[in-house]
Amino acid sequence: MSRPEEPGAAGLPPPAPARAGARPAAVQELARVFAIKRVGAYHALSLVSPAIAKLARPGQFVEVRTGHPSSFMLRRPFSIHSIQRGGPGVGSVEIAFEVVGPGTAQLAEVRPHDQVDLVGPLGVPFGLPEKSANCLLVGGGYGTAPLFFLAEELRARRCRVDFVVGAATEGRLFKAMDAKRLAQTLAITTDDGSAGTRGLVTDVLLDVLARTRAERVYACGPMPMLAVVSRVAAATRVPCEVAVEERMACGTGLCWSCVIPVYPPAAEQARGAAGRRFDPSARTPTRMARTCVDGPVFDGDAVAWRELGYEAVRVHEGGQLAMELLP
Amino acid sequence: MSAAPRPARTMNVDLRVNLAGVELPTPVLGASGCFGFGRELAGFVDLPRVGGVVTKSISLEPRRGRPTPRMAETPAGMLNAIGLQNPGVEAYCANELPFLAEAGARVVTSVFGHTAREFAILAERLSGEGAVDLLELNLSCPNADRREQVFAADPAAAADVVAKVKRHARQPVLAKLTADVTDLVAVAKAVVDAGADGLVLINTLLGMAVDVRTRRPKLAAVTGGLSGPAIRPVAVRCVWQVAQALPGVPIVGSGGIATGEDAAEFLLVGATAVAVGTANFVEPRALEMVAGELAAYLASVELGTPKELAATFKAQV
Numbered sequence: 001m002s003r004p005e006e007p008g009a010a011g012l013p014p015p016a017p018a019r020a021g022a023r024p025a026a027v028q029e030l031a032r033v034f035a036i037k038r039v040g041a042y043h044a045l046s047l048v049s050p051a052i053a054k055l056a057r058p059g060q061f062v063e064v065r066t067g068h069p070s071s072f073m074l075r076r077p078f079s080i081h082s083i084q085r086g087g088p089g090v091g092s093v094e095i096a097f098e099v100v101g102p103g104t105a106q107l108a109e110v111r112p113h114d115q116v117d118l119v120g121p122l123g124v125p126f127g128l129p130e131k132s133a134n135c136l137l138v139g140g141g142y143g144t145a146p147l148f149f150l151a152e153e154l155r156a157r158r159c160r161v162d163f164v165v166g167a168a169t170e171g172r173l174f175k176a177m178d179a180k181r182l183a184q185t186l187a188i189t190t191d192d193g194s195a196g197t198r199g200l201v202t203d204v205l206l207d208v209l210a211r212t213r214a215e216r217v218y219a220c221g222p223m224p225m226l227a228v229v230s231r232v233a234a235a236t237r238v239p240c241e242v243a244v245e246e247r248m249a250c251g252t253g254l255c256w257s258c259v260i261p262v263y264p265p266a267a268e269q270a271r272g273a274a275g276r277r278f279d280p281s282a283r284t285p286t287r288m289a290r291t292c293v294d295g296p297v298f299d300g301d302a303v304a305w306r307e308l309g310y311e312a313v314r315v316h317e318g319g320q321l322a323m324e325l326l327p
Numbered sequence: 328m329s330a331a332p333r334p335a336r337t338m339n340v341d342l343r344v345n346l347a348g349v350e351l352p353t354p355v356l357g358a359s360g361c362f363g364f365g366r367e368l369a370g371f372v373d374l375p376r377v378g379g380v381v382t383k384s385i386s387l388e389p390r391r392g393r394p395t396p397r398m399a400e401t402p403a404g405m406l407n408a409i410g411l412q413n414p415g416v417e418a419y420c421a422n423e424l425p426f427l428a429e430a431g432a433r434v435v436t437s438v439f440g441h442t443a444r445e446f447a448i449l450a451e452r453l454s455g456e457g458a459v460d461l462l463e464l465n466l467s468c469p470n471a472d473r474r475e476q477v478f479a480a481d482p483a484a485a486a487d488v489v490a491k492v493k494r495h496a497r498q499p500v501l502a503k504l505t506a507d508v509t510d511l512v513a514v515a516k517a518v519v520d521a522g523a524d525g526l527v528l529i530n531t532l533l534g535m536a537v538d539v540r541t542r543r544p545k546l547a548a549v550t551g552g553l554s555g556p557a558i559r560p561v562a563v564r565c566v567w568q569v570a571q572a573l574p575g576v577p578i579v580g581s582g583g584i585a586t587g588e589d590a591a592e593f594l595l596v597g598a599t600a601v602a603v604g605t606a607n608f609v610e611p612r613a614l615e616m617v618a619g620e621l622a623a624y625l626a627s628v629e630l631g632t633p634k635e636l637a638a639t640f641k642a643q644v
Contacts, residue, residue: 026370028611065609072403072556072585075609119611249398249405250608253367255360256383256409257398288391288412293367 026122026252027051033114034092041172042142043108044081045116046094052120053083053091058128058150059220059243059297062093062120063251066103076103077251079146079220079243079296080121093118096145096174122251124297126150126218126241132158136214136238137183138201138229139165140221144174146243150218151182160184162212166201166221170194185212202228206236214238219300227310230300240300246291253293261286261304262294340622341632344378346600347499347524347577349460351433353378353618354633355590358581358604359437359463359503360384360409361554362614364423369430371611378618379433381527381602382423384465386439387448389415393470399536399545404555404583405605406534408548410470411439416452428458435501437463441476443488451495462498464488466518467505467530469552479504479530482517493522501579503527506565512572525577527602528565532558555605559583563592570597570637585613587620594621594636 031047038044052062060080067073078095085091099105110116129135135154137147144165151161161182166189167173173188173195180186187208188196197204202225209217209232217240219229226242233240248258264287286304289295342353356379362368365380374380392412399406414422419436427434436459440446446464453459466479466488478484479502489502502518504511506529515526531552536545544550562582570578580593581602590601606613621633630636 028371072609074400074405247396247398249400249407249605252608252611254363254607255398255407256392256412257395257407259392259395259397259412 025055026120027055028117028119030115031093031118033110033112033116035112036108036110039096039175042096042098042145042174043104044094044096045107045110046084046092047116047118048091049093049118050086050091052118053085053093056080056083056093056121056149057125058153059126059146059241060121060123061146061251061296062095062118063122063248064095064107065117066106073103074249075119075251076107077122077248077292080149081145082149082152093120096142098142119251123292124295126243126297128153128157129159129216132160133215134160134162134213135216135218136162136164136209136212138205138217138219138221138225139163139174139179140201140219140225141167141172142174143219143221143225143243143245144179146220147218148175148178148182151179155182160212162208162214163187164189164201164204164208166190166196166225168192200228201225202232205229205232209233209236209238217241217300219243223308224310226300226303227305227308230303230305234301241297242300242303243296244291244298244303245296248292251292253290256288256290258291259288260291260295260298261307262289262298262302263304339631340625342618342622342625344600344633346379346579347461347501349433349499351378351600352376353621354594354598354600355614355618355621356381356433356435356579356600356602357607357614358602359435359465360407361604361607364419365427365430365432365434366423368607368611372615374427375431376618377432377614378600379435379460380427381435381463382419382427382437383413384411384437384439384468385413385416385419385449386411386441387416387445389413389418394547396545396547397551399551401534401536401553401555402557404553404557405608406536406546406551406553407531408470408546408551410548411468413439416449420452420456424456424458433460434458435461435463437465437503439465439468439471440488441472443478443484443491446488447491447495450492450500454495454497459498461501461525462492462496463501463503463527464492464523465503465530467503467507469505469507469531469533469550470548477505477507479514479518480508482514485514486517486521489518489521489523499524501525501527501577503530504565505530505532506561507533511565512568515569515573515576519573519576525579525599526569526573527579527581528569528598529558529562529582532561554583556583556585556589559589559592563596566593566598567596584617585610587617587622587624590617590621591624591636594633595640597637597640599634 393410
């Protein structure tokens, strides 16, 4: 994982703070591994990265170089799980990941004091409420990871934080007990019932929204989950932001791989004015937005879920929820 | 036009090159589709100091591109099927070009048309844009809607586009060709005879990858363009063949360049400049690093300019 310093003969400076550009500041930083540990089915990797720690905001991600330089593997994007800002010149960034391929397999092999090449923080962060608000955080699998950073920031703003976390099994929940410490209440669901309520986070969402008097919803997890959370939040008129995941090559806006269909702001306004803002049958032209620079955080109702294959959610009287997914 | 380029010097090396009449601060450009519109990495590289920014290909009308997944990693490279997503020429001129002009970058505007006539209209539209230093004709995108839009697959079709463009273009015109042909030299000769001021070799190679678990293609578009170090030997071969057949024609070599020595390989076989593509995805400072490493390489072999390199090539092992 350690990457040698680039040849100095060319008069090039070492990785350094970025110059002022059109994009929000991101930097490249060679980070020392502070700790790596197993967390259930996942790995949590803490990296000494003061420049990125200083700039990072909840919902943003880092691009991590994996593999030997000669192997020319693409960087891997990981949302920031937590930040330790510490004193001057000290700061660390923690990411969480699951081993799913060669990049994450190699990343799981790093050891304390190894060097890891990071670029970040990247992407649009979660919007924080101006005033204290009741915030419901909904996480699926390791998608829960960035919500911890968000929860810390929300609590610092005197917001009430409630968590709903779900996964296939108890072992695939991410730090559920730590979530409990950050939140007023914690609801857990698992597909197999091995922890909490058997079912999906979306099964308990209406109840939790009502019980916590949520004024904001923040969600991160699998796209089908985000589709339902967005629809439910819209139907109950609670503003909702989602952090999406789409396959990326660069993370910096160059390659246009990681796009999702979104409603352009003007069209959104028109739809809202017409009182049809959440009408899934509306045929508003969408544009393909890069999740790396226009996201990964989007307003839940800005994403064209129907185009992504997720049909409407209907909230029936009496609070029953129904959703159809296109094949 | 943009301000005079600042020479990039390392020791006694002067990296400046003249590409089809346009002086560039270094021979290392950002390749089309791999460097956005320049602003994306403006925080990491100093745009006036890079050789040039080849923009994402611009079409007459906005293009939405292909569905996702658009990208699949492959050994030492990647496949992409973006499908030429771009905001269209008017939005490009209104929103992107002013940034590049203001930043002081050398601008190579890549254009894509569905027909030769569309290419000509684009050239005419851009002829009045002083910030555009060169035009690159994307005659070879493997993600075009139909195979006949890969104009560079056929010498006559490619030459027709170049001839029509040259009637309207005010900037030097580079034709970007594909290696996915039986006789690349024939295509190169045809476009040069039609008036192309230079060539860009090569575009991505048409490829495909399958997920054996799902038993489906890895790309929504099924096929896509292969890029990265995996294709570099093909690109070097193409530059070599064409430079032999058409001495004196400026060539921008492109395909898998990630280091200064990779760039030197292309210059040795006859390229005037190089374009760095996929490496920008991995290393946001790739353009400056490749240029710096190239300067260090030139100094190490006691040469003062990139142009001198080709003359030192020994064609036998």
